[in-house]
Structures are given as C-alpha cells and as structure tokens.
Amino acid sequence: MSDRSRIIRGRVLTFTDDPFEAGSSARIYLEDGAILVENGRIERVGEALDILAGAPQAAIVDEYSGCLIMPGFIDAHIHYPQTQVIGSYGAQLLDWLHNYTFVEEQKFSDPAHCVRIADFFLDELFRCGTTTAMVYCRVHPQSVDAFFAAAERRGARMIAGKTMMDRDAPEALTDSAQRGYDESKALIARWRRRGRLDYAITPRLAITSSKAQLEAAGALADEFPEAYVQTHLDENRDEIELVAKLFPGTQSYLEVYERAGLLGPRSVFGHCIHLADSEVAALAASRSVAAFCPTSNLFLGSGLFDQARLRNAGVRVALATDVGGGTSYSMLRTAAEGYKVLQLNRQSWPAAQAFYRMTLGNARALTLDQHIGSIEAGKEADLVVLDSRATPAMAHRMETANGDLDVELFALIMMGDDRAVRQTYVAGAPSKT
Ligand SMILES: [Zn+2]
DSSP: OOOOOEEEEEEEEEEOOHHHHGGGGGGEEEEEEEEEEETTTTEEEEHHHHHHHHSSSTTTEEEEEEEEEEEEEEEEEEGGGOOOOOOOOSSSSSHHHHIIIIIHHGGGSSHHHHHHHHHHHHHHHHHHHEEEEEEEOSSSSSHHHHHHHHHTTTTEEEEEEEOHHHHHOOOOGOHHHHHHHHHHHHHHHTTTTTTEEHHHEOOGGGGSSHHHHHHHHHHHHHHHSSSSEEEEEEOOOHHHHHHHHTTTSSHHHHHHHHHTTTOTTTTEEEEESOOOOHHHHHHHHHEEEEEEOOOHHHHTOOOOHHHHHHHHHOEEEEEEOOOBBBSOOHHHHHHHHHHHHHHTTTOOOOHHHHHIIIIIIIHHTOOTTTTTSSSSSSOOOOEEEEOOOOSHHHHHHHHTTTOOOOHHHHHHHHHGGHHHHHHHHTTEEOOOO
C-alpha cells in the first residue's frame, strides 16, 4: 500500500450493476476522468480537472491518455500450485490430475518451493490485471502460509485455502479426515479475515475426499459460517460416474456436498457443466455460486457451460481461469473463450456483461463488493489500466471502432491479453515500476 496521494488519470469505466438486468445505464464512463487514491483507498473519482484541482499539491499524477481504467479483475477459481503444469498435453480431467497435477504438487512439501511459486503466481496475476483471486493451495499447510504471506507482502486481497484430500492420490499428497480438519482449523485461526486476506475451506473434489473428510469440511463450515467453501462439481462425465460409485445412495454429485453441509452463499463450485435439474435448483436455493471456467473446460474437453440455464434458474455465476487446467492467467482471454463457449450454446454475451462479470459481478459472487469491484469513493484502490491499441493488430482494429465504447470493449476482449495491461494497481500501488 502506498501512503502518498496519487491521481490516476484516463478513461474511467466502472459498472454499477449487472448490465444484463439493468441495461446500459449500469455503468459510469468518464472520457477524461481521474481517481484520487490515498492510503490504498479511492478517495474521490470524477472529471480529471475537478480531481486535479482539489488534490493535495504533493500528489503523484499517473497519466494514461487513451487508456481505460477499470477495477482490477477478479478470478473466482484458480490453483497456484499448477503454474508449471499449465499447458500439459493430451488428457481429460482424471488422467490430467494423476499424470501431471499430482506429480507436480508433491514438490510443495518444500517450503522454499512454495515461496518461489507463490511469488511468481501473484506477480503473474498482477501482470494480467487480476488483483483478487479465490485460490486452491496444496494439501501441505506450508503452501497456504507461503501464499498468504506473499499476498500480505503485496497488500493484495486474496481468498485461499488448504486442499483437503484423503484418498485417490499419492500418499505424499493426502491428509486424513482429522488432519484435514485440524490443519484447516489452524490455518483459519492464522489467516481468516487478516487484513485483506480470507480463508476458504477447500475439499478438492468428492473423488479425493472420503465421506468422513467432507463431513469434517462441513463441520468447519458450521463452526466458521463466514469462511468460504470452494470445490469442484460436475466437470467431467467420468468424474460424475466415479462419484456415483463412491457415494452410493446419493441421487446427484451435488447431493454429496449438500449432505456434508457445504452449500451456501459463500460456497463456490468450479465448472458446473453437467448439472441435473435438481442440482440447478439446489444451487439456486442455497445461493451457492457456479464458477464458469471456459479455457479449462475447452482444454480438458469437459463440456460447455450453460450460462442461460443457470441464470434463468437464479443461480449466481462467476468467471474464472482455473489455471492450470485453464490455459491463461488473463481474464480477458478467459472472457474471450467464455464468449465462444456460449456461442456454441447459441447464447449471447455482450462485452459489457463480460467486463461486469470480471469486476463487480465476481466481487458480488464472492461477497466482496463492499470492498472491491467498482471505482467509487471508499473502495479499495485495486485497478487495471487497459490499452485497447496495445498491439499493431489491435490498433488497426480500433481505427474502425469510431468511438463506440461497446465495439472497443468487445475487440479488447477478443484480441486482448497481458499485452493490453499497461498497469495494475494493488491497494493504490503500481505493480509495474
Ligand atoms: Zn479447479
């Protein structure tokens, strides 16, 4: 966090509501806007000349002529121990887990490795404009400590948790129902609601947790109702068949989690592709969140997320990269692939809705919208500066945008990635210096 006053000037764009519900009035756009940041928070936002006139003399002024300044992106589902298996060839979910991920994740018994990967991971998120993420760590508590310590050093708002898994994985990667409970509880005591950090109870998926361990996770959720819960759901057909075998007597995959007491408004379920109607209804009734992970779903051949079905049923939806099953840290690339997935389902997704999802929409899904997700006085100053002309091809494309903001935003999603990120501010401090 920077304690000097700073003015960030450019084309300010922020959403005030979901454009799907509220239409185009759900955003504020200032062609020559500015944001006054003090002590990591947004003090004022408005027309640049007004902000400059009223700012302290000693304020630093960062000028981004022509660039869009938006709230930092939020990624609702990502795995930090998978930075070195991203882009591994030729497998669907269960093989991918066993052949690549479970091999790689054993390195996290070494605390020095945890620190190195956590540092890389956070720097890469910021380089892509992502300032908050909901993160799976490893089964080893030191992987969680390393991640939270790295996030705290950077002043970042992050949610994370120790993966609980007590079966169907190499012995070095498993805990037990009791150890998973004890270690998670100790981590909750250390990190939950510490500064900008918060904790997610993280049973990896029903295949790798016994009934006893899922019940232990549910006991934690009961003891700490304000903690988050994150896990995977209905990603892959073989996975669903295996869950049905492992939990006889349950009617659906989600029912396994429901019986363990893991549904609720702070629970985020990754993927949610092959849902039965009863599962859709249970997600909606419990106010649980379904995380759409398009690059991962395409890469692992898992299936096509049906956003319209979930939205019509009243299910809360988030957008996420799911690195390393996902193939990009960039939320712009993720939204571009999301658009294509929805196209295959004959569903539309205008750019305004996608940018809303990456910012205020995901903040609401993670119940963080009182802190982040929009640019307004009092909120934390997590911001991304985007250049729609970052590459020759993008600049060439923008020649025909004719000043139409929606045309620009859509091309920015389709053609943009980390190269379009000019700067990222975390609690008011620039991450690129
Ligand atoms: Zn995942």
